[in-house]
Amino acid sequence: MTSITGETLLQRLFLDAQDEFRAAIDHVPNPGRGGSIGGLNPAGWTIMHVAEVQSGWIREFAAAAPPDDELYAWFRSSERQRPEDHTPPYDEARANFDRMAEDTAAMVTGWSWEELLQPITLPEDAPKAWHGATRAYLVARSVAHAFVHAGELSLVAALMAADDLSLPGTLPHSSPPTAEDDPSTPVVAALARDAFEEIRRIAVSSPTPAVTGAMDRLNPVSYTLAHALHREDRLWSQVAQGNEPNPALLAVIPEGLPGEATALPWGECLEALDSVEAEVGRWLATVTPEVGATPMKWGDDSSYASQIGRSAAHLFSHAGEMMAHASLYGVGDLGMPGRLIRVREATSPESP
Numbered sequence: 001m002t003s004i005t006g007e008t009l010l011q012r013l014f015l016d017a018q019d020e021f022r023a024a025i026d027h028v029p030n031p032g033r034g035g036s037i038g039g040l041n042p043a044g045w046t047i048m049h050v051a052e053v054q055s056g057w058i059r060e061f062a063a064a065a066p067p068d069d070e071l072y073a074w075f076r077s078s079e080r081q082r083p084e085d086h087t088p089p090y091d092e093a094r095a096n097f098d099r100m101a102e103d104t105a106a107m108v109t110g111w112s113w114e115e116l117l118q119p120i121t122l123p124e125d126a127p128k129a130w131h132g133a134t135r136a137y138l139v140a141r142s143v144a145h146a147f148v149h150a151g152e153l154s155l156v157a158a159l160m161a162a163d164d165l166s167l168p169g170t171l172p173h174s175s176p177p178t179a180e181d182d183p184s185t186p187v188v189a190a191l192a193r194d195a196f197e198e199i200r201r202i203a204v205s206s207p208t209p210a211v212t213g214a215m216d217r218l219n220p221v222s223y224t225l226a227h228a229l230h231r232e233d234r235l236w237s238q239v240a241q242g243n244e245p246n247p248a249l250l251a252v253i254p255e256g257l258p259g260e261a262t263a264l265p266w267g268e269c270l271e272a273l274d275s276v277e278a279e280v281g282r283w284l285a286t287v288t289p290e291v292g293a294t295p296m297k298w299g300d301d302s303s304y305a306s307q308i309g310r311s312a313a314h315l316f317s318h319a320g321e322m323m324a325h326a327s328l329y330g331v332g333d334l335g336m337p338g339r340l341i342r343v344r345e346a347t348s349p350e351s352p
Contacts, residue, residue: 009292010116010184012173013309014108014139017146018101020169020313021050024150024157025094032160033090036083039327043156045083047093048074050149051100054142058104062135064121068103071096108139113183117349129339136184136347137340140191144316144337148198151320158217167321168313175310177303178292185292185305189284190342192308195315196277198336199228202322203273207329210322212263219261221322222269228318229276230257232311236280239296240304248275284308 028043036042041049052071059065074096077086087093116136147168154165178185206221213220229249237243249272252264292305316337323336 008184015173016171017143021146024153029160032156041083042087044093045087051097057138061120147316148320148336151317152324155324167317178305180293185289187346189287190346192312194340198319220263222264248272
């Protein structure tokens with residue numbers, strides 16, 4: 001059944017991703033709005049990067065519209081400069097993001113589901129893996145990208161002694177219940193499965209000082225990982241499937257997640273990641289629009305699919321936070337998000 005234009009969960013999650021990235025921009029205190037901090041890019045550069053990339057993916061590739069002149073010019077000049085030498089004033093970067101967000105939100109919410117499943121237009125030098133991808137794939141990719149970098153900015157804010165931003169926020173667009181015929185539900189479930197993969201990529205690359213929380217004001221990565229797994233196990237293993245708490249996760253947090261961020265045994269954390277991802281991932285792969293519409297009380301009235309969208313946002317945000325944390329100890333950029341192969345499969349026109 002054709003969905004109402006702009007009303008699928010994927011489209012609403014896209015709007016929330018933009019809003020939450022904007023909240024992350026505003027959350028960075030003034031000392032963090034200047035130059036680079038350690039191995040981190042300047043926060044203003046990150047804002048411009050998200051604006052330029054999302055404009056390219058949605059405006060140029062998905063909508064086949066001419067590039068945004070200002071963002072494209074910034075991108076072209078960035079190839080020859082270091083981020084430290086190529087960062088506009090913070091307010092200017094935010095204004096560029098706001099213009100891009102208004103532009104792309106109108107495009108994304110204006111497409112029907114059939115139009116979202118149309119192939120994108122790519123330049124000749126685009127990665128071969130992207131050939132044949134659809135608009136829906138790039139919308140999902142933009143959601144992931146925005147939350148990854150929102151997590152990065154939240155870490156910059158934490159270094160400046162700001163309070164916890166508590167990403168991913170309230171997500172007012174995507175939190176209401178979904179319809180039983182929402183065709184994007186399996187795509188959002190695939191996005192959550194790919195989010196686990198991004199958490200895994202950075203978890204196995206995290207250096208010991210980040211894992212143990214050697215730097216003041218930053219939560220240990222081991223605690224961050226256990227926090228993320230705790231939510232996913234509760235919702236999608238215990239509530240949705242009626243399972244007992246995951247035994248591997250219980251070995252890490254036998255009395256529940258500690259109220260204070262503290263270092264946890266890392267080997268056991270990685271084993272818990274394997275176990276929770278396997279149990280939850282199997283279930284997410286079976287989620288249909290009808291299952292996604294199952295009512296779920298989480299703050300306000302919601303549904304399984306809406307909370308799966310929150311899970312994806314939560315995992316990508318923490319993946320970005322963990323990546324930024326690792327970069328302070330010299331770990332190179334992993335290029336998040338990765339290929340999102342499950343989203344690619346779920347957004348193929350021939351997918352069920």
